[in-house]
Amino acid sequence: MEHRSLILLGLLMGQSQHGYQINEFIERNLSTVTNMKKPTAYATLDKLNQKGFIDIQLEQEGNRPTRKVYSINESGRNYFYKLLLNNLSSAESVNYQGDIGLMFIDFLPMEKAIPALKERLKKNEYLIELFKKTPTHGNRTGVNLAVEHKITMLEAEVAFLEKTIKRLLHLD
Numbered sequence: 001m002e003h004r005s006l007i008l009l010g011l012l013m014g015q016s017q018h019g020y021q022i023n024e025f026i027e028r029n030l031s032t033v034t035n036m037k038k039p040t041a042y043a044t045l046d047k048l049n050q051k052g053f054i055d056i057q058l059e060q061e062g063n064r065p066t067r068k069v070y071s072i073n074e075s076g077r078n079y080f081y082k083l084l085l086n087n088l089s090s091a092e093s094v095n096y097q098g099d100i101g102l103m104f105i106d107f108l109p110m111e112k113a114i115p116a117l118k119e120r121l122k123k124n125e126y127l128i129e130l131f132k133k134t135p136t137h138g139n140r141t142g143v144n145l146a147v148e149h150k151i152t153m154l155e156a157e158v159a160f161l162e163k164t165i166k167r168l169l170h171l172d
Contacts, residue, residue: 002083004036004044005053009072009080012054016071019045033146045070053079096157102164114168121161128154 007030011022022045023038030036036044048054053076057069072080098120105113131151137143 003034003087004040005048006080006083006087007034007036008041008044008048008070009053009076009083012070012072013077013080016057016069018059018067018069020067022070029143048076051079052076110168110171114165117161117165117168121158121165124154124158124161128158 007026008022011017011025017025019038019042023041026034026036026041045054045056049056049070053073055071055073057071058066059069060066101116108116128151131147131154134147
């Protein structure tokens, strides 16, 4: 739950928001760093409220249904800084699902395995180009760093695949 709390508290650091705004922002802008869905976001917001890290106010606009507006409070800011420092200083082991296929590649003839790896290479190159088109976020250095990290990791995957394909071609 810590990474989810970090995301939600981070979004509230900029301004108070209602749940729809938060979920829209996550779907549009954070799909590369989280797969958090709406029910999880709302459940996490409720837990953060219960723990005293965010405040909820009800807002009524015209004939619209009443909606909750979430705001971070001082306790939440302190918790956010704690989570942020823990996150920035942590190292993580990343599990790539594609490694499962690599573990069993010996069960395929190379004339089938190599084209599959070339297809994976092409898809990763496409993702790199896609991320390179991400607009820079002005003075929000953090967003730019997250995109740069994603590109760097994809470039490492491309380099690994190129090296692996060459190695496997020489085994034929």
